Amino acid sequence: MSQEISLAPLDESRTSLPRIRVIRPPSFSLLGLWSSLRELWKYRDLLYTLTAHRIKVRYKQSVLGVAWAVLQPLSLMLIYTLVFAVVARIPTGGTPYPVIAFTGLLVWSLFSTALTSSTSGLVSHSHLVTKVYFPREILPLTYVFAAVFDFLIAIVVLAGIMIYYHVAPTTNIILALPIVCILICFVTAMSLVFSATQVRFRDVGVAMPLLLQLWMFASPVVYPLSAVPERFRSLYSLNPMVGIVDGFRTAVVGGAVPELRTFAVSAVISILLLPAAYLYFKHVEATIADVI
């Protein structure tokens, strides 16, 4: 053989896997959650590589490439502007409707793309799931991160639109950061739940477009929160996406502090949901290769 491969013992510090691994029947505890997180951390390189490839592949063979990340919310904005601002003339309280719509759609597309793609994510990678071990949550997570990437690109467009309509942000824009964190938290939780359920019940994937359509109109995406009658508000705000979408819009476009009560509902639900969703995912993961 002409090739020489050095067989020197591997440097322990570089070994990315644990020295001793014990595989037991699945059991569930908060301690298990901790060790799952540690395992995930060890596979962070895979998470990074897969996310990068996810983004690359998405735009590789399309002519417009990354421009799609901009075109999608932009064209939706135009459609909704036509419907709500020109035809239905919805009151927006001074802010130009296109800005209202674009901020809403920006947040919403992060949520809906991540959820749609990650729901089918495990099943579409069944060839990997049945052949190689890695923490399975990496698959839905990569879709979430790829959607966050698109979101960041669309933020640039939002800046352009705000300049065009002379909407100036205030220092309150900094509040958008924790709101986006809560959004990512919530979408991750939902992605974990739906992708794991999809493995056994493919109905989830089929129902997803309808669910998202309903959910979008139940959130202040293409209309401002002020358009919702006062007496329905508290019930309406139980939808975590309400606090997130409205909060983001208020902080970025409105230049004000978002209403704390509405946002707190979203934050509490998201933060409680994430570990529960992760536990559920890990529970399903144990038998994923057997049923997929």
Place this chain on the structure above:
Amino acid sequence: MSDLIFDHVSKRYRIRHEVEAHATRHPLIRKWMNLWTRPEDFWAVRDVSFAVEKGEAVGIIGHNGAGKSTILKLLSNITTPTSGQITIKGRLAALIEVGSGFHPELSGRENIYLNGSILGMSRAEITEKLDSIIDFAGVRQFIDTPVKRFSSGMYVRLGFSIAAHLHPDILLLDEVLAVGDAAFQAKCLDRITELKEAGTTIVFISHDLRAVERLCQRVLLLKRGQIVMSGSAKDVVAAYKSDATLSSESVEVHKKGETKEVEIRALSFRDEAGELKPIFQTGEPLVARVDYEVHQPVKDAVFGILFFTADGQQHCELTTELSDDEISLSPGKASIEFRTPELGLLPGVYFTSVHVQERNARDVIHYQYKSTTLRVDFDRVVRGNFFLPHEWSIRQVRDGQESEKEVVGSNR
């Protein structure tokens, strides 16, 4: 020190039986009811315990459905055990279906990163080994083209090359060696042997008994999810082969369009005198007799006996097809005898199939599969794949004169 411990491991699968069609009419109701039927338990692996020492190469063999692939999946953590505990010390890499983690749109280089990280390598580690991986696979020229443009050979080579650079402490091998061309297969085997010599623990799960015998010191024999035998490769493989005789059943396969003008009644193996003989030895004369009954005349018939190895490979055949002499059959009972002066088959159990057909006809007249097995026993040690009858002689040169050649021995 054991690198790998299977401690009373069991794996249960639940099989749901469909509610019978007549039970209810509507498919939706039937589906709903299916959700509530009690699933049936199937134990793919039952209370299996074994330990593999550091640097040891262990083979796992068994029939289809014996639990081999379940053990593989448990070891590689693809699925979890129902009970029991598996302890793995060190980095484990599974060489199962190489290249299954490739993305066709991405370049070879990008796929090395993708596949490498799926197999558990860090990015820094991959960058360091990138050149070596590319060279081992021999795809440097194409490394920046999307792998969908790769030939299947290149695909496999790249896949194996990535896995071969893992430096695992424990290597899991499936039937992967069955892929690629002969030259690359040899390269793979060299690499595996290198890893083995460097102290890598190897678990080899295969149907390929010869490869198992070559690579492993110790072999476990699985049967219905349990280990029924464990010992030296030679002993266990031999036991497995002889076990194949016991479990072989006569299976008659009716091929489509079969017209029973001739019926094969029996296949028997006899000695030169025509006496039935249960066990043969390599190098002995063998007579294979096919008894048949002709119902309608056949003008130009062809008889053939095929021998299969225990793992189902066609091994050799006895046939009248190669001769142009016509065999015409007229109604009545008859038999045909094939003679071989020296049996070239090595010790083992061979399955047979017998067929009779009209020359150049599309369908066989009668075909019998696995009706009789031929058992060849150990007599002398023969290396290689078959026994070649031979003799030898020595010519001595004395005072510039060559002496008469003198036969000093033969292997008959």
